Amino acid sequence: MKADLYNTTGAVIGTIDASDRIFDVEWNGDLMRQVLNTYDANERRPLAHAKGRGEVSGGGKKPWKQKGTGRARVGSTRSPIWRKGGTTHGPVKDKDYHKTLPKKMARKAIMMALSQKLRDSELKFVDAMEYVETKTKAAVALLKPFADLKKKNQILIIVPDRQESLRRSFNNLKAADWAVAGDLNAKKLIGHKNIIVLQGALDLIEKQYKI
Secondary structure, three states, X not given: OEEEEEOOOOOEEEEEEOOHHHHOOOOOHHHXXXXXXXXXXXXXXXXXXXXXXXXXXXXXXXXXXXXXXXXOOOOOOOOOOOOOOOOOOOOOOOOOOOOOOOHHHHHHHHHXXXXXXXXXXXXXXXXXXXXXXXXXXXXXXXXXXOOOOOOOOOEEEEEOOOOHHHHHHHXXXXXXXXXXXXXXXXXXXXXXXXXXXXXXXXXXXXXXOOO
8 A cells, every 4th residue: 555755844755655464454443452451451560468467467476375265266366357467368469460462463453553543644654763963852843743742642653773862862752752663562552642653664564574
């Protein structure tokens, strides 16, 4: 399929060939929901924790002797049935919420996200982005034609490789983020309003998916 190619000023300078297999994939809401739920679960860190009888303070001494008192046998004052005792079956901080995501589902979700962004005119291909100096001001000047930088998560730039100058330029911008072409995920793509794909990154994406 043909798509417009932009320069850093936001002007169309030509067209580019984008693979239908990646950028023309039908949307599947059920699959996307499963993938996003899996990402959320894998990022979840348990915070709630109830102390068991072995974690609460005190209770080292046996309250009374085992036999001869007429009372029930007790080994510790921190038994769950006692006041200030440990909690039984409470939430614990070592609970694992991790889920396994099949590779085919993850890849399909990435292609669906890219395709939908392109259909909604929220994805643009840019020939190159070269910074005169590594400063936030330079990053703002380059991104201003493509998104409203006053809001959070407005633009995601997909680059061919890790660039330290790029990271430092975008570090103070809440509206912008970047991702390497070989390390994409559907949650990051969906989580940004606009996406910029550099021409070099497009080649790597198509190579990665064996187009």
